[in-house]
Amino acid sequence: MKYLLDTNTVSEPLRPRPAAGVIRRLHEHEGEIAISSPVWHELRFGCARLAPSRRREAIERYIEDVVLRSFPILDYDRQAADWHARERARLTAAGRTPPFVDGQIAAIAHANGLIVVTSNISDFRAFEGLSVESWM
Numbered sequence: 001m002k003y004l005l006d007t008n009t010v011s012e013p014l015r016p017r018p019a020a021g022v023i024r025r026l027h028e029h030e031g032e033i034a035i036s037s038p039v040w041h042e043l044r045f046g047c048a049r050l051a052p053s054r055r056r057e058a059i060e061r062y063i064e065d066v067v068l069r070s071f072p073i074l075d076y077d078r079q080a081a082d083w084h085a086r087e088r089a090r091l092t093a094a095g096r097t098p099p100f101v102d103g104q105i106a107a108i109a110h111a112n113g114l115i116v117v118t119s120n121i122s123d124f125r126a127f128e129g130l131s132v133e134s135w136m
Contacts, residue, residue, distance in 0.1 A: 002032040002114060003114060003116075004035065004105065004112070005034070005035050006039065006124075008118060009022060010043065010071070013066070030070070034073070034112075036074050036108040036109075037108075038076060042101065047060055080108045080110070083107045084107035087106070087107070090128070099123065102123045109130060109131075115131040117133050121133075
């Protein structure tokens with residue numbers, strides 16, 4: 001594995017006009033990509049909040065048939081939690097408390113030596129020792 005996708009990146013193929021660069025890189029790096037359990041939660045939660053519709057059915061199919069079959073799901077384990085706690089304390093002391101889920105995603109990437117792929121680089125920039133890329 002080389003990359004850990006943020007929710008916005010793994011969701012890009014669902015957009016009406018997905019960014020060609022993201023789609024190309026998803027194919028280029030097939031087999032090198034994982035998602036985190038917090039991203040899995042965000043995908044499932046977002047879908048569960050939708051009213052029954054064709055759109056919801058399409059998203060459910062994408063989550064089950066594409067995401068689940070294509071990407072390993074890495075858990076937020078003790079090593080990730082320890083790093084997250086230290087980084088959260090450091091950033092909070094500096095007045096820059098990060099969103100908890102972004103911290104979990106960053107911690108899973110750091111614990112596994114992966115690069116976070118996101119369109120919101122600023123959400124992850126403050127974490128020390130973390131590599132971040134945008135495929136947009």
